[in-house]
Amino acid sequence: MADDVQGGRGGAPLGPYRRAQVALNVRVVPDVPSFAVDDGFAYAVPEGLDPTVGSIVRVPLGGRRVRGWVVATGAEARMGLREVLSMSGDVPAFDRALLGVLRWAAARYVAPLATLLAKASPPNIPRRGKAAGYAPLGSIESPEQPALRDLGTGSRTIVVAGRVPLAVLAALTGRQAAAGRTSLIVAATAAEADAVESELRGRFGERVVSGGSHRSGAEVTRSWVAGATEAGTIVVGTREVAAWPLAAPGLAVVLGEGRRGMKDKATPTVHARDLLAKRAAAERFSLVLSDVVPTAEALARAGSVSAIGSRGWGLVEVVDRRADPPGAGLLADVTAGALRAAVADGRRVFMFTDRRTTTMRCTSCRTIRRCENCGAAPGGGGECRRCGAPTGACAQCGGRRFEALGAGMSRVASEVARIVGADKVGEAGSGRPVLVGTERDLPMIAADLTIVVDADGPLMAPTYRAAEDALRLLARAVAAAGLGRGRRALLQTSDPGHPVIGALLKGDPVAFVREDSARRAALGFPPGGEILVVEAGGLPPGADRELAHEVGTRAAVLGPAESGGSLRWLIQARDLASTRAVVRGVVGRWREGGARVRVDADPIDL
Numbered sequence: 001m002a003d004d005v006q007g008g009r010g011g012a013p014l015g016p017y018r019r020a021q022v023a024l025n026v027r028v029v030p031d032v033p034s035f036a037v038d039d040g041f042a043y044a045v046p047e048g049l050d051p052t053v054g055s056i057v058r059v060p061l062g063g064r065r066v067r068g069w070v071v072a073t074g075a076e077a078r079m080g081l082r083e084v085l086s087m088s089g090d091v092p093a094f095d096r097a098l099l100g101v102l103r104w105a106a107a108r109y110v111a112p113l114a115t116l117l118a119k120a121s122p123p124n125i126p127r128r129g130k131a132a133g134y135a136p137l138g139s140i141e142s143p144e145q146p147a148l149r150d151l152g153t154g155s156r157t158i159v160v161a162g163r164v165p166l167a168v169l170a171a172l173t174g175r176q177a178a179a180g181r182t183s184l185i186v187a188a189t190a191a192e193a194d195a196v197e198s199e200l201r202g203r204f205g206e207r208v209v210s211g212g213s214h215r216s217g218a219e220v221t222r223s224w225v226a227g228a229t230e231a232g233t234i235v236v237g238t239r240e241v242a243a244w245p246l247a248a249p250g251l252a253v254v255l256g257e258g259r260r261g262m263k264d265k266a267t268p269t270v271h272a273r274d275l276l277a278k279r280a281a282a283e284r285f286s287l288v289l290s291d292v293v294p295t296a297e298a299l300a301r302a303g304s305v306s307a308i309g310s311r312g313w314g315l316v317e318v319v320d321r322r323a324d325p326p327g328a329g330l331l332a333d334v335t336a337g338a339l340r341a342a343v344a345d346g347r348r349v350f351m352f353t354d355r356r357t358t359t360m361r362c363t364s365c366r367t368i369r370r371c372e373n374c375g376a377a378p379g380g381g382g383e384c385r386r387c388g389a390p391t392g393a394c395a396q397c398g399g400r401r402f403e404a405l406g407a408g409m410s411r412v413a414s415e416v417a418r419i420v421g422a423d424k425v426g427e428a429g430s431g432r433p434v435l436v437g438t439e440r441d442l443p444m445i446a447a448d449l450t451i452v453v454d455a456d457g458p459l460m461a462p463t464y465r466a467a468e469d470a471l472r473l474l475a476r477a478v479a480a481a482g483l484g485r486g487r488r489a490l491l492q493t494s495d496p497g498h499p500v501i502g503a504l505l506k507g508d509p510v511a512f513v514r515e516d517s518a519r520r521a522a523l524g525f526p527p528g529g530e531i532l533v534v535e536a537g538g539l540p541p542g543a544d545r546e547l548a549h550e551v552g553t554r555a556a557v558l559g560p561a562e563s564g565g566s567l568r569w570l571i572q573a574r575d576l577a578s579t580r581a582v583v584r585g586v587v588g589r590w591r592e593g594g595a596r597v598r599v600d601a602d603p604i605d606l
């Protein structure tokens with residue numbers, strides 16, 4: 001921790017002699033993505049500036065002027081310090097509590113502290129507006145769910161299995177706003193964030209502000225300032241807003257906590273759910289984690305689960321494709337019949353397709369192709385795309401032809417056109433009775449019949465969390481058909497006995513995820529174990545042995561595997577706390593030597 005000496009400007013008045021000896025100074029972390037500046041540097045504060053922890057400043061650094069953040073203030077008897085040049089705006093990017101969480105994240109994601117401080121900051125210079133305050137709110141209804149009704153202040157975490165209806169979101173955030181507390185809502189995609197924002201804005205007006213990468217820098221900065229300075233603001237956005245400072249925070253809601261959009265792909269690979277869980281504890285606010293299928297990580301954080309409604313999705317029927325002859329069409333006869341009947345009845349149909357080019361199966365016996373060396377899906381080539389081992393014929397029948405699982409949208413559309421006519425089928429948003437789409441389209445689909453063209457792709461994905469992810473994706477696709485009479489989903493698969501299919505039929509995701517979590521823990525996978533992936537390109541000769549050598553006996557190190565000119569290691573243990581610091585040292589040295597290094601903590605595609 002940096003030095004943090006109290007008693008500068010806020011302390012007793014200093015005499016003229018002392019004033020000459022003691023310069024007020026601050027510790028500043030410059031905006032340079034390097035571990036070397038994590039501790040920051042001391043700068044003197046000139047007359048007229050009044051920086052606090054979190055202030056964004058400009059400082060001289062090695063002949064340049066750079067942005068930086070004040071991480072500590074204090075009086076220190078050191079002369080000859082360079083001076084802070086200016087302050088950028090008048091709203092701090094973090095307070096001590098949030099700074100503590102950002103330091104935790106820098107260690108957790110093995111990232112330079114500056115990259116985390118940048119996440120808490122707005123794109124433009126933040127200036128306090130005239131603090132007019134918000135208009136008072138009328139009466140706010142109470143959520144029907146007892147667990148949600150009791151959410152006040154404090155750091156309770158509640159897991160909701162299911163979608164949180166907009167009316168419940170409005171009740172939750174409205175009650176916080178009426179009590180003068182700020183709420184934060186994080187959605188998985190910009191479209192979903194926008195839908196929530198416009199609904200809440202209709203009820204609560206200007207106190208609802210939005211952030212996210214799809215908005216302009218000026219707009220995001222205005223929203224950021226409102227959230228940071230005006231208690232009672234409701235901030236809605238994508239994962240970027242999870243690191244924003246909040247005035248009097250009362251509640252954060254993560255919608256779709258298991259969705260891919262919640263985690264950054266670039267360094268630092270922060271997961272919005274995990275960052276907010278840490279913040280909720282440090283800054284003492286309530287946290288609601290919701291998903292149609294809760295993650296093992298969320299269930300590990302909260303003992304009890306609240307349900308909204310009785311069931312997250314409707315009736316599911318499985319179409320077994322095992323008996324289909326080789327070369328059978330995309331849709332089984334029974335599926336084609338259901339499609340024809342639905343269109344004749346004037347019902348809306350959604351054809352869900354999920355194409356996985358990384359997972360292949362034998363065209364003659366439909367067995368999934370697996371690498372004999374590492375067990376992963378090796379892709380379609382002659383070498384495993386994960387470990388590089390040579391791959392051969394189908395292990396089951398000796399066949400040598402393989403196909404990607406699932407089908408592209410155009411192939412599905414032409415098959416549907418052949419059955420019900422080309423004028424009946426289109427993409428999402430076309431208004432045609434039969435819509436063909438992928439995961440991207442799910443948020444905007446409402447249908448009477450969902451047809452999952454090929455469930456095997458998600459089911460057979462070679463990642464440690466494939467089962468949970470497959471259940472989530474298929475449940476969302478199935479849920480597009482809604483609940484009620486005559487509504488249902490048909491799911492085509494060549495593995496009808498798969499446990500995920502069983503959980504879909506039962507409609508009980510929580511029991512399934514708990515079981516899957518125990519299975520993962522036994523193998524040392526998250527959340528029962530921890531994983532770091534390190535990818536490096538441009539290493540000097542011999543450097544590739546350093547990682548295994550230095551991590552030594554602390555954790556298992558697999559690799560390096562070579563792919564596309566870079567090397568990839570997997571580091572795994574029950575607890576990687578002490579290992580992260582060692583990896584940080586190695587990665588820092590490699591980067592200083594000019595190598596390109598990416599670290600992924602708790603990877604979701606492994």
Ligand SMILES: [Zn+2]
Nearest residue numbers: 371374384387
């Ligand atoms: Zn392999």
Ligand SMILES: [Zn+2]
Nearest residue numbers: 362365394397
């Ligand atoms: Zn085969």
